[in-house]
Amino acid sequence: MKYEAPSTIDDAIALLADAQAAASVLSGGTDLLVRMRADMAAPGAIVDIKRIPALNEITETADGWRIGAAVPSAVMSEHDGLARDWPGVVEAAALIGSTQVQGRATLAGNLCNASPAADSVPAMVAASAKVEIAGPGGTRTVPVEEIPTGPGKTSLAAGEFVTAILLPKRAALSGDAYLRFIPRTEMDIAVAGCGIALSLDDTGTCQSARVALGAVGPTVILAADAASALIGTKLDDAALEALAAACSAAATPIDDKRGTAAYRKHVIGVLAKRAAKIAYARAGETA
Amino acid sequence: MSQIHVTTRLNGDETEFLCDAQETLLDVLRNRLGLTGAKEGCGTGDCGACSVTVDGRLVCSCLMLGAEAVGREIETVENMADGETLHPLQRKFLEHAALQCGICTPGILVAAKSLLEQNPSPTEEEARYWLAGNLCRCTGYDKIIRAVMDAAEEMRRAS
Ligand SMILES: Cc1cc2nc3c(=O)[nH]c(=O)nc-3n(C[C@H](O)[C@H](O)[C@H](O)COP(=O)(O)OP(=O)(O)OC[C@H]3O[C@@H](n4cnc5c(N)ncnc54)[C@H](O)[C@@H]3O)c2cc1C
Ligand code: FES
Ligand code: FES
Numbered sequence: 001m002k003y004e005a006p007s008t009i010d011d012a013i014a015l016l017a018d019a020q021a022a023a024s025v026l027s028g029g030t031d032l033l034v035r036m037r038a039d040m041a042a043p044g045a046i047v048d049i050k051r052i053p054a055l056n057e058i059t060e061t062a063d064g065w066r067i068g069a070a071v072p073s074a075v076m077s078e079h080d081g082l083a084r085d086w087p088g089v090v091e092a093a094a095l096i097g098s099t100q101v102q103g104r105a106t107l108a109g110n111l112c113n114a115s116p117a118a119d120s121v122p123a124m125v126a127a128s129a130k131v132e133i134a135g136p137g138g139t140r141t142v143p144v145e146e147i148p149t150g151p152g153k154t155s156l157a158a159g160e161f162v163t164a165i166l167l168p169k170r171a172a173l174s175g176d177a178y179l180r181f182i183p184r185t186e187m188d189i190a191v192a193g194c195g196i197a198l199s200l201d202d203t204g205t206c207q208s209a210r211v212a213l214g215a216v217g218p219t220v221i222l223a224a225d226a227a228s229a230l231i232g233t234k235l236d237d238a239a240l241e242a243l244a245a246a247c248s249a250a251a252t253p254i255d256d257k258r259g260t261a262a263y264r265k266h267v268i269g270v271l272a273k274r275a276a277k278i279a280y281a282r283a284g285e286t287a
Numbered sequence: 288m289s290q291i292h293v294t295t296r297l298n299g300d301e302t303e304f305l306c307d308a309q310e311t312l313l314d315v316l317r318n319r320l321g322l323t324g325a326k327e328g329c330g331t332g333d334c335g336a337c338s339v340t341v342d343g344r345l346v347c348s349c350l351m352l353g354a355e356a357v358g359r360e361i362e363t364v365e366n367m368a369d370g371e372t373l374h375p376l377q378r379k380f381l382e383h384a385a386l387q388c389g390i391c392t393p394g395i396l397v398a399a400k401s402l403l404e405q406n407p408s409p410t411e412e413e414a415r416y417w418l419a420g421n422l423c424r425c426t427g428y429d430k431i432i433r434a435v436m437d438a439a440e441e442m443r444r445a446s
Contacts, residue, residue, distance in 0.1 A: 098420020
C-alpha cells in the first residue's frame with residue numbers, strides 16, 4: 001500500500017483516478033482504518049486529503065456555510081456561528097463516537113462510508129445540505145441524499161471525492177434538530193435516528209419541513225408524508241401523532257441485534273415527535 | 288516496498304522515523320520509538336488506551352497512520368511528568384487508587400489532561416462524557432472520576 005498526501009484537489013483527483021492504484025480517500029480514518037484492520041478493506045493506496053488547505057476550513061459564504069471535507073466533528077462543535085445556525089447538524093456530528101473519535105471523524109467520511117446508521121446524514125438531509133464533488137470531469141454539487149445508494153455504496157464515480165459539505169443560509173424563524181436512540185448514553189450505533197428542519201411564519205405555523213430518517217432503511221429516508229403532517233400546523237398533538245405515524249409508515253427497517261423491525265418502526269415515530277418539538281422551539285427563538 | 292520518512296515534533300522534540308504506509312501511529316510510538324505508554328487495548332477506536340494529542344487535539348493513535356504525523360505536534364503520556372515531579376493528575380490517580388492493572392491509565396491521563404486544558408472546571412457529568420471513550424475493566428470508573436475532579440480542583444487553586 002502507498003500513502004499519498006496531496007496538497008491540491010487536482011493532485012488528489014489524479015491519484016484517485018488511477019484505476020491501477022485502487023486508492024481510497026482518507027479523511028479522519030475512523031471508519032477506513034478500522035475496516036483495513038479487519039481486512040474488510042485493502043486499498044492499494046491511501047489518499048489523505050487533510051493536507052489540502054481549503055478542505056480544513058469552515059467558511060460562511062453568501063449562500064450559507066461551507067464545511068471542508070476534512071473538518072472533524074470537534075472543530076464543528078467549537079465553531080459558534082455554525083452551531084448557532086445549524087445546531088441539529090452540529091449535534092449529530094457531536095454524537096459520533098468518543099471525544100477521541102470526534103477529533104478526527106468528518107461529515108464527508110460519515111456520508112461516504114454509507115452506513116445506514118450514520119448519525120450526521122439524516123441531520124444533513126433535513127438541513128437540505130449539498131455536497132461539492134471534485135473529479136476528473138470537473139466539479140459538481142448534489143444533494144446529500146443522492147450520495148449513499150446502499151449499505152457501503154455511493155454514487156461517486158471513479159476519481160471523484162467530496163471536497164465540502166454546503167449548508168444553506170439559515171432562514172428567519174427556522175430551526176433544526178437531530179435525535180437518535182441507542183441503548184446506552186454514549187459510544188453506540190443508532191437503532192434509529194431522526195433529523196428535522198422546519199420554518200415557521202410569524203404566527204408560529206409551520207411553513208416548510210424536511211424529515212429525514214436514519215437506520216430504518218438501507219439508506220437515509222426523506223419522508224415527504226412526515227413533512228406534510230407538520231406543514232400548516234403549530235405542532236399540536238394531532239400533528240405530532242400524524243408525524244409519528246408517517247415516519248413509522250415510511251421506515252423499512254431490518255431486524256438485527258440492536259432492535260427488531262417492529263421496534264424500530266415504533267421508535268422512529270417517538271424520536272420524530274421529540275425532534276420536531278426541539279426544532280420548533282429553536283425556530284421560535286430566531287424570531 | 289520503500290518506507291516513508293517522517294519528521295514530526297514528539298513531546299517537544301523534533302523526531303524522525305521511518306514507517307510503512309499502513310503502520311499506525313500507535314505502532315510507530317511503541318515499536319519504533321520505544322514509547323510504550325500508549326497501549327493497544329482494541330486497535331479499533333473503542334477503548335481509548337492509545338490516546339495521544341495531535342496538534343493539541345485528543346485522538347486514538349490506533350486510528351491514525353504514522354505517515355500522517357509529518358509536521359504535527361504529538362504529545363504522549365511520557366511527557367506528562369516534569370522529570371521526577373508527577374503531573375497533578377498522576378498524583379491524584381495514585382492518591383485515589385484510580386488504577387488497578389493500569390492498562391487504561393495512560394490513555395485516561397492523556398484524555399483527562401486534554402479535558403482540563405479545554406475546561407478547567409468540568410462538572411462530573413462533563414468529565415464522564417469526555418472520558419466515555421476510555422474503557423476500564425478494573426476500577427468501575429468512580430475512583431477515576433474522583434481523581435480527575437480532585438486534580439481539577441487542585442490545578443484551579445494553583446493557577
Ligand atoms: C469507536 C467508534 C465509534 C463510532 N461511533 C459512531 C457513531 O456514533 N455514529 C456514527 O455515525 N458513526 C460512528 N463511527 C463511525 C465513524 O467514526 C464515522 O462514520 C465518521 O464520520 C467517519 O469519518 P472519517 O472522516 O473518519 O472517515 P474515513 O474513515 O476517513 O472514511 C470513511 C469512508 O469514506 C471514504 N471517504 C472519506 N472521505 C471522503 C471524501 N471526502 N470523499 C469521498 N470518500 C470519502 C473513505 O474512503 C472511506 O471509505 C464510530 C467509529 C468508531 C471507531
Ligand atoms: S487501542 Fe486505540 S482505541 Fe483501543
Ligand atoms: S485499571 Fe485495569 S483497565 Fe483500567
